[in-house]
Amino acid sequence: MQPIDATESDLTLATSVHRRLREDILAGKLPPGLKLKLRDLAGQYGAGASPMREALSKLAAEGLAERLEHRGFRVAEARPCQLAGLIRSRVLAEGAALRDAIHRGDQNWEEALVLAEHRLNRVARSLNPQRFLANPEWEVCHLGFHQALLAACDAPALLSFCERLREEAGRYRALANTRAYPDRDVAIEHAEIARAALSRDADKACTLLAQHYERTGQFVGAEMNRLHHAEALSG
Known part of the structure; x- marks a missing residue:
């Protein structure tokens, strides 16, 4: 994937990353239960830790991701x-x-x-x-x-x-x-x-x-x- 322009604000970057993560989860590219490792995602989606955490928090609020206590996030399970x-x-x-x-x-x-x-x-x-x-x-x-x-x-x-x-x-x-x-x-x-x-x-x-x-x-x-x-x- 092409990295996002580094001159964008963290807020705009988080919005863009959230959209792309959301699309990949809904398309099954990020399968249910997958551990969302911050370092790997930062490299894959071209974003720093702060906008990435904000995007993941928003996904968790939408029910598409789950927050793991002291262990980051994962894609919401498909039950x-x-x-x-x-x-x-x-x-x-x-x-x-x-x-x-x-x-x-x-x-x-x-x-x-x-x-x-x-x-x-x-x-x-x-x-x-x-x-x-x-x-x-x-x-x-x-x-x-x-x-x-x-x-x-x-x-x-x-x-x-x-x-x-x-x-x-x-x-x-x-x-x-x-x-x-x-x-x-x-x-x-x-x-x-x-x-x-x-x-x-x-x-x-x-x-x-x-x-x-x-x-x-x-x-x-x-x-x-x-x-x-x-x-x-x-x-």
Whole structure:
């Protein structure tokens, strides 16, 4: 990564570092439970101890990092009990937003959703066909599809809440990708959700969206159990 300009104030530097750390945690680049060593992070993100501590404190306040007594910080653990509640929250919140979007969506919404699905289908999910290697372009298109799906919802606060839940789910979803690839055909899942939404079948669209998230949760849960078992054996 490119170091941040040393002439920036500590406050601006801490804000920039916080943003980058947050993005890396949510993307799974800094996995759950990882010890956040100040010296290593300072070199990696090009910041001194003071702005780095401020950024980590802010992440801890947001629940993305945990403060260890006399031992610094670590990335917040991803626990199965938290995952279940998160999925349930997404199903309820996005289900409500999707119903409103289907009710209010006009031709522009329909065309935008069709285009978003088309763009997603044109991009490879993995950069390596033999094993999962995250494709940043697919991730952008994937986000665009889910945002287009809800875009006609006329409840900004609800959409903001959905976005926060999506971000939090991202770090769990990163655990599922390796385990699910290539057996899971998410393209079909997306196509079925879009088809139901465009047909104005809100009940079916919401059911399919819920199944989409719950299926991800099953893969994440299996991977978390595998990791915890491996840790127990190594410990």
